[in-house]
Amino acid sequence: MKLLTHNLLSSHVRGVGPRGFPLRLQATEVRINPVEFNPTFVARMIPKVEWAALLEAANTLHLAEVPTEPVEGYECDEAFLRKMHHVLLEVEVLEGTLQCPESGRLFPISRGIPNMLLSDEESES
Amino acid sequence: MGGSGFTCSAAVPGSGTKCKGESTPDGRGGHLSRGPRASAHICELVSRCSLQGGRDLDSTANMSDGEEATNHLLDMNLHESQGSVQATEGGLQSESEHLHVTIGATVPTGFEQTAADEVREKLGSACRISKDRGKIYFDISVESLAQVHSLRSVDNLFVVVQEFKDYQFKSTKEEVLKDFEDLAGKLSWSDPLKVWEMNSSFKKKKTKRKKTNQNSNKGKTDNGQGDKKDERDVKKELTSSASETQILDYYENPAIKEEISTLVGDDLASSKDETDERSKEETDASVLRFRVTCNRAGEKHCFTSNEAARDFGGAVQEYFKWKADMTSFDVEVLLNIHDNEVLVGIALTEESLHRRNITHFGPTTLRSTLAYGMLRLCAPQPTDIIIDPMCGTGAIPIEGATEWSNCYHIAGDNNALAVNRAANNISSLLTKSQIKEGSPSWGLPIDTVQWDICHLPLRTGSVDIIVTDMPFGKRMGSKKRNWNLYPACLREMSRVCRPGTGRAVLLTQDKKCFTKALSGMGHVWRKVHTVWVNIGGLHAAVYLLKRTPQAFVHPSEQDGERETPW
Numbered sequence: 001m002k003l004l005t006h007n008l009l010s011s012h013v014r015g016v017g018p019r020g021f022p023l024r025l026q027a028t029e030v031r032i033n034p035v036e037f038n039p040t041f042v043a044r045m046i047p048k049v050e051w052a053a054l055l056e057a058a059n060t061l062h063l064a065e066v067p068t069e070p071v072e073g074y075e076c077d078e079a080f081l082r083k084m085h086h087v088l089l090e091v092e093v094l095e096g097t098l099q100c101p102e103s104g105r106l107f108p109i110s111r112g113i114p115n116m117l118l119s120d121e122e123s124e125s
Numbered sequence: 126m127g128g129s130g131f132t133c134s135a136a137v138p139g140s141g142t143k144c145k146g147e148s149t150p151d152g153r154g155g156h157l158s159r160g161p162r163a164s165a166h167i168c169e170l171v172s173r174c175s176l177q178g179g180r181d182l183d184s185t186a187n188m189s190d191g192e193e194a195t196n197h198l199l200d201m202n203l204h205e206s207q208g209s210v211q212a213t214e215g216g217l218q219s220e221s222e223h224l225h226v227t228i229g230a231t232v233p234t235g236f237e238q239t240a241a242d243e244v245r246e247k248l249g250s251a252c253r254i255s256k257d258r259g260k261i262y263f264d265i266s267v268e269s270l271a272q273v274h275s276l277r278s279v280d281n282l283f284v285v286v287q288e289f290k291d292y293q294f295k296s297t298k299e300e301v302l303k304d305f306e307d308l309a310g311k312l313s314w315s316d317p318l319k320v321w322e323m324n325s326s327f328k329k330k331k332t333k334r335k336k337t338n339q340n341s342n343k344g345k346t347d348n349g350q351g352d353k354k355d356e357r358d359v360k361k362e363l364t365s366s367a368s369e370t371q372i373l374d375y376y377e378n379p380a381i382k383e384e385i386s387t388l389v390g391d392d393l394a395s396s397k398d399e400t401d402e403r404s405k406e407e408t409d410a411s412v413l414r415f416r417v418t419c420n421r422a423g424e425k426h427c428f429t430s431n432e433a434a435r436d437f438g439g440a441v442q443e444y445f446k447w448k449a450d451m452t453s454f455d456v457e458v459l460l461n462i463h464d465n466e467v468l469v470g471i472a473l474t475e476e477s478l479h480r481r482n483i484t485h486f487g488p489t490t491l492r493s494t495l496a497y498g499m500l501r502l503c504a505p506q507p508t509d510i511i512i513d514p515m516c517g518t519g520a521i522p523i524e525g526a527t528e529w530s531n532c533y534h535i536a537g538d539n540n541a542l543a544v545n546r547a548a549n550n551i552s553s554l555l556t557k558s559q560i561k562e563g564s565p566s567w568g569l570p571i572d573t574v575q576w577d578i579c580h581l582p583l584r585t586g587s588v589d590i591i592v593t594d595m596p597f598g599k600r601m602g603s604k605k606r607n608w609n610l611y612p613a614c615l616r617e618m619s620r621v622c623r624p625g626t627g628r629a630v631l632l633t634q635d636k637k638c639f640t641k642a643l644s645g646m647g648h649v650w651r652k653v654h655t656v657w658v659n660i661g662g663l664h665a666a667v668y669l670l671k672r673t674p675q676a677f678v679h680p681s682e683q684d685g686e687r688e689t690p691w
Binding site for chain 1: 507508530531533535539541542545548568569570572573574575576577580581582583584585587588679689
């Protein structure tokens with residue numbers, strides 16, 4: 001699971017709604033997988049990202065310092081873009097868990113794949 | 126070849142005048158025209174395309190050559206083709222450097238236009254879409270041949286030898302078959318065969334590269350046999366123990382399968398006799414082997430495709446002194462008959478492996494040309510978030526990550542086996558590019574999640590595009606299940622899809638259920654376009670939906686009891 005995916009994932013436990021985001025990440029195995037750097041892609045993706053959630057996830061994984069918000073003029077700041085590229089696309093969580101911040105429900109990540117299935121009682125009818 | 130000269134009366138588009146060039150048969154089934162510079166351009170086009178019903182054929186043409194030329198030109202949509210035709214004065218260009226040919230491609234029926242768009246984008250050529258569904262034609266110069274193989278929306282390619290828009294069939298079977306026999310010797314084979322030759326050597330180069338990279342211990346000359354055995358063994362293993370997930374995945378990966386079908390020589394791609402030890406590199410020394418494949422469609426024919434293939438094939442054999450071989454062939458001659466349209470071509474690709482095996486490894490695996498067509502339909506923009514919430518083995522997101530690598534793709538399914546297979550297919554893809562490019566394994570912008578389509582664990586309005594193959598009532602799931610599933614799916618998809626700009630491309634065979642489910646969702650989904658497709662004999666539809674600007678409102682936040690959509 002890449003951090004960009006984590007940024008989109010939200011818990012859908014019954015009754016939780018938008019408070020199911022962001023999922024709390026815990027990782028026991030992480031892999032770095034090089035991905036070709038595309039500065040335009042990163043620059044355009046940044047406004048779509050929920051920054052606080054990304055910051056929290058990056059810190060949990062002890063990744064390179066992510067600023068509290070995108071630096072001024074980030075579109076042209078290659079060092080910044082490369083850092084964000086790395087954080088969003090190159091870090092893969094292979095084993096770990098995602099936790100619903102509202103209900104505490106844990107979702108396992110195994111072999112890089114998060115399992116977000118709920119039982120019938122847990123999910124919204 | 127008889128026939129005297131005549132005046133070409135082809136119309137010059139946009140000018141309302143006629144060419145009036147002097148035309149003479151060129152001895153190869155077409156005619157050559159010389160005229161004033163402007164019209165010389167056009168007449169050369171006509172002669173290069175081998176005007177149908179030329180003087181050399183026995184079949185009685187009802188129209189004059191000029192009228193035939195005009196019809197042909199109008200059909201060719203000349204305005205757009207002009208860009209791709211080299212303007213020269215007088216005679217035909219037959220040297221390899223300036224060789225222009227007509228290529229035909231089979232595409233998933235219904236996606237002819239998207240395929241035409243891809244051709245225009247990648248090759249700069251305009252396409253003619255055939256009435257015989259699922260076929261498009263375009264002109265290229267032979268230098269572009271390599272790029273033709275990079276087209277993602279085409280299943281098979283062939284070079285056109287000759288096309289007859291309105292073939293005049295005689296009344297008895299004997300006469301018709303005799304005409305086919307006579308036809309063989311009258312066609313202009315040399316240019317198409319040159320293309321075939323270039324294409325084969327191009328395929329061989331790729332094969333060599335692939336085999337050298339497989340770390341074979343044997344010397345270069347043995348490579349063919351050594352690796353052949355390896356791959357054959359793998360294939361045997363494959364058919365005997367289907368629980369070998371690793372190998373299964375390798376073959377199921379649509380990207381790899383296509384690679385195999387077009388790169389590797391005949392010995393792997395089709396069901397060959399395994400004792401054929403003949404090395405591919407020695408083709409020039411030995412006699413060419415060929416077969417004729419005839420496809421016939423139409424009510425009024427008095428012959429069968431087998432008869433036509435047999436008699437035409439016999440004449441081809443006589444003419445070229447090739448050896449006929451139905452299973453182990455170098456040249457596949459195509460004879461396609463669709464009502465009054467007859468086309469003779471030479472195949473440039475072998476039959477795609479994945480289609481043949483589709484019942485073997487999973488009847489619901491979507492072929493990648495269809496996946497490509499669906500993705501193209503929703504016009505992905507850079508940084509679009511694209512999800513397939515019922516991805517199966519991941520055919521669509523994998524195609525997406527390959528062709529639209531400036532977007533981000535997520536493959537999701539509720540089935541553990543499916544997501545694992547999808548993840549394996551993605552790894553195989555990375556390994557393949559590693560072999561091909563010889564570069565370190567670059568990750569792709571794609572991820573896999575196990576989730577439930579009716580309860581997507583995604584933020585509201587966070588997804589730009591949803592592309593998926595919805596369960597068909599007949600092959601997977603049931604019609605009754607679809608009745609409940611479809612509205613729930615559409616609702617959840619409307620929630621995660623970005624209002625205003627978001628869109629969805631959905632393939633389904635259960636059109637009735639889908640339409641009913643959609644009818645209650647006009648406030649969030651607007652149907653923009655429908656493509657009628659044929660999936661292994663089943664008539665399905667691909668719906669392009671646009672997400673309306675209306676924000677998603679959670680049912681619990683609405684006043685009063687929410688009425689069920691049914």
